[in-house]
Amino acid sequence: MIAVLRLLGWLLAVALVALPVVAVLNGWIGAGRWPLTKLRATGEFERVDTALLRRTLLPYARSGFFAVDLDAAQVAVAKLPWVEHAEVRKRWPDVLEVRVTEHRPFARWGRDRVLSEQGRLFAAKGVDLPPGLPHFSGPTTRISDVVALYNDATALFAPTGMPVRVVELDARGSWTLALDNGTEVVVGRNEARARMARFVRLMPQLVAQPTQRLVRADLRYTNGFALSWQPVPAAERPLNPTPSPAAAVPRSQGQT
Template sequence: MKGGVLLKLLAWGIALTLIGLPVAGVLTGRFAAHSWPIRQLQVSAEYAYVSAEQIRAAVAPKLDAGFFALDLDDVRAALLGLPWVARVDARKRWPDTLELTVYEQLPYARWGEKQLISRAGTLFTVAGADQLQGLPQLSGPDDQLADVVAFHTRCLRQFSGSGLAVTEVALSSRGAWRLTLASGTTVELGREAAEQRLGRFLDVWPRLASGSNGVPASIDLRYENGFAVRWADAAARAPAATSMQPGA
């Protein structure tokens, strides 16, 4: 009996050792790179601003660790270091595959001179941003970024169907709003009741536009009960109600 028990214990000891050595090796990364290499890299991305070559080049040095020792956080960090990459999902699939989903920054507008605003409302900087076409220009204090984006969104709704297009929204340090239209017209809204003032102007704009005055050079809505229009052709004047005392 004793001999049989000893043999069983010895057999179990050998089995556990044989199992434990590879497991220890995997955990320490000693065998992982050679015995369980990453052979396949599967990438899902839009490839609008980031190329497949950039993604593979950023990930390639990490793959030498092998399947078990590969640190997914390191992979994500390497990809997040690429311009235009906003978020990365990474996972390993047995026995030899790394799967990546790369989400790119989607530009919504320019902010100031060098930065871009993503559609998620975050600021980011990339080389060649000045080459992008068709983005509105937004500006203001950095801590009021969300306010400027929200105001721009509301302006787009107000201008819908008016025949006018907003290309710039600026908020001064004093809290005054100014718009620039695609025609080059500047619109001064002031600090208070900016959207109400804009709505009042857009209500009468169809009548002004039907005249022969051309394109306004500037529109000043900082009046209590009216507004002032300066036309590009100084000789042409359109009737616009103005108060004697401009508002803030």
């Protein structure tokens, strides 16, 4: 009997010590005594809405220093538009600190997503994107291949003064580009860089035609290209066009 009473007394003593600690850690008491009254945000803020960031963190700060759920706060911040990564900490005695890394847009992806410079996709809904981003599409498992092809194409077409605006990779692994002037370039599946390089060498002659505009080039031929032209309206033609040699573009029958 005495042993039981001693055990009960020991348990009561532990409970009297532990319950206040549990109450503080859960925010049942002490939130007003140890409040988090300051929010410190670090990082380069260009697109993250700081007012929205503050509203998101406020409910967690109300729990007080000891009871704030940092993991939940971090998850909530990471869901905000333009946030790539978030880290939430507390600093004694009253500071809730958040460090935010923003997405840096590299290209549009498909209809409703954006590819960041870090190679991550995020939703484009509600996001004000900078103008002039290239547009990519393809299987998400091939992101690195799409970026690599875009970089190759950008370097190759740079001397022509016509930037690459669209890169598409279809389900069969075939590449298609669109240039800044609207020309569609069908590259195909094989030897993409070699085909583009061969085509770029003829570009000065092709775009110098005063009465015709190149609208499509199919590079999927062994010995040349298939070209589609559109007449240039008379009002858009130069008054004194400079004659240019016709481009020789033999075409074989086999496509790859």
